[in-house]
Amino acid sequence: MSQHLSTAEPPQGANVPSGGSASARARIYSLAYLSSHRCSPPEAIRVAAQxxxxxxxxRLWPNAAGAPQQFLLGRPEVLRETLAAQRDTGVGVFDLEIIRLDADFDPQRWQALYEAGAALQAKAILVAGDDADEARLTANYARLCEVMKPYGMTADLEFMPWTAVPDAKAALRIVQNAGQPANAGILVDALHFGRSSTTLDDIRAIPRSLLHYAQICDAQAGTGFTTEQMIHTARCERLLPGDGNIDLQGLFDALPADLPISVEVVNFEREKSASPAEWAATCLAASRPFVER
Structure with a gap:
């Protein structure tokens, strides 16, 4: 690990909810990057606590060159401030974004992300599959899991209908063909469930050991959208749970009842009238009825 990361102090008491009733704390919620994209890492933690x-x-690594991200890698002062926010609030870091498995994949490219995850005591890194050669993608996923093993995080492969991992069946096949490493995982995003060929039976077929968290939002469901339309919704115009017609109740009934939930609702137009803290609270309130049972 680089010197400025290896000497950082871990947060004390992280992963402990900051308030609310006992029933509200029964389900673990994480404020996803897309729900707090206006915030720096320490700001996101304080907003989450509030x-x-x-x-x-x-999102410490952009999903495309020049795309939006939160800046922390290579900035030790931001890391220190983020760790201080964790200690002050008890809010932990659940997942980091994003690693993309493409034809030129080199697991060492993301060394700084692994080190930041270890310093922040993150639990997972989100992984996307962009290589149309499934055999190579599978081999590279296995390599990634091996490289990440010392850092204590899972590599959670997210299926997205416009990628080389378009549905839950493909994600499960890749993970199983990779040998199902101990730190392997599959990430279920409600949006991609609703806009792919994935069925509730496909969700139920995912072994519990591969499920570490799931993402919630809403949208208009269906498989007739163009790639451009799907990407636009995913990055700019998700709906609050209950405002679309994805079968959220069916999905979260099919997933484990104790699975942590990442609340991922980005909607540029609706966010204009709310502060980051107000939007985070609105998203959480809309999500709870579908997952607390």
């Missing part, structure tokens, strides 16, 4: 989340997700 709104009643136990964790945050941070």
């Amino acid at each position: 709104a009643g989340y136990a964790h945050v997700g941070l």
